[in-house]
Amino acid sequence: MSSPPNQRIERSRRAILDALNQSFPATRQDLSRRTGLAPSTVAGIVRRLLAEGLVHEDGAADHAGRGRPSSRLSPRRPPGYLVGIDFGHTHISAVLASTAQEIVAEGRVPLDVDASASNALDQAAVLVADLLDRAGVPAGSVLRTAAGIPGPVNQVTGQIQSATILAGWAGVRPRQELIARLGGEVVIANDAELAALAEHTHGAGRNVSDLIFVKASHGIGAGLILAGRRYTGAYGASGEIGHTLIQEGGTQCRCGQRGCLESVASIGEVWRQLIAAGLPPSERPDDLSLHALLGNPVAARIVADAGRRLGRVLSDLCNALDPAMLVIGGELATGGDPLLEGIRESLRRFAQPAISDRVQVHSSSLGPRAALVGALTLAATESTP
């Protein structure tokens, strides 16, 4: 069933504005490629956005207002600041930036975020106040704050919806809580979704319109960019692949089920196996990086095995969604080539050949900052009408 023309135009207009806000300047061709819209549709909508003053163009347009194909478009931005916040499981990071996403201050505090939502939200407000103070920016100049949460955020109610994934936050409405503490506009998203947005706009998957970011850490979740847009699902719980059953009757998972992907391939489980195998030789590092161990063949095999298990679940996801790229992030991504090769091996075995032959598998290029960069991108993107 096709949508009425007005709705279709509105959706296309929104897609173009989002694509431009995410990364600019951009040519009409860039926008067509990123949104998947026909060049003629992009040209028509851009003409209206220029007339409305929402977009400006460097280089002259021709007399018909069509613009040269190579001339570059940027959004017109109000003066002010944006804040991005990333709630990790063990830290809070925040960044203060101009509306053109130029960073003016950034900070991080270690904290057990899962233990108490209200304490984590209070600490986030303290961190943001500190950034504003350091940069000499009055709180009233912040136009919008976007925050990433390491759990599913119900897009309808705004509540954290899972008592098993982020127990200390179940039922909390982080948007309202942050508005009460910070004022202004606040948008909330799942952290893997934000990391996907960041990799799509600034990272390994720049301009790739269909990509899946996999956050493989203590938990395992996926953020989806489909047809150039962040895809949250009907209620915001898309991409919760960590609790896919992979081993009938396997290890007990924190969700109550046995044999979930998380229980066999999380960073915690990989470190447990490394220690059981007599590795690592010294203390495990605070950042849980596997990199220093990869020269050891036993360690490389353990990491590759986690990659194969992760790849088994990603194969099904690829069969369903046909992404052009998988971007692997989180601490497990420090497993480098052995991890990626394990994933590719499972894709060759379990995904349809037409899919496994094409899909690219990369490590995150933004690393631990991916969700924070994504929060800033979202703060810049959600604004425009």
Ligand SMILES: [Zn+2]
């Ligand atoms: Zn589970």
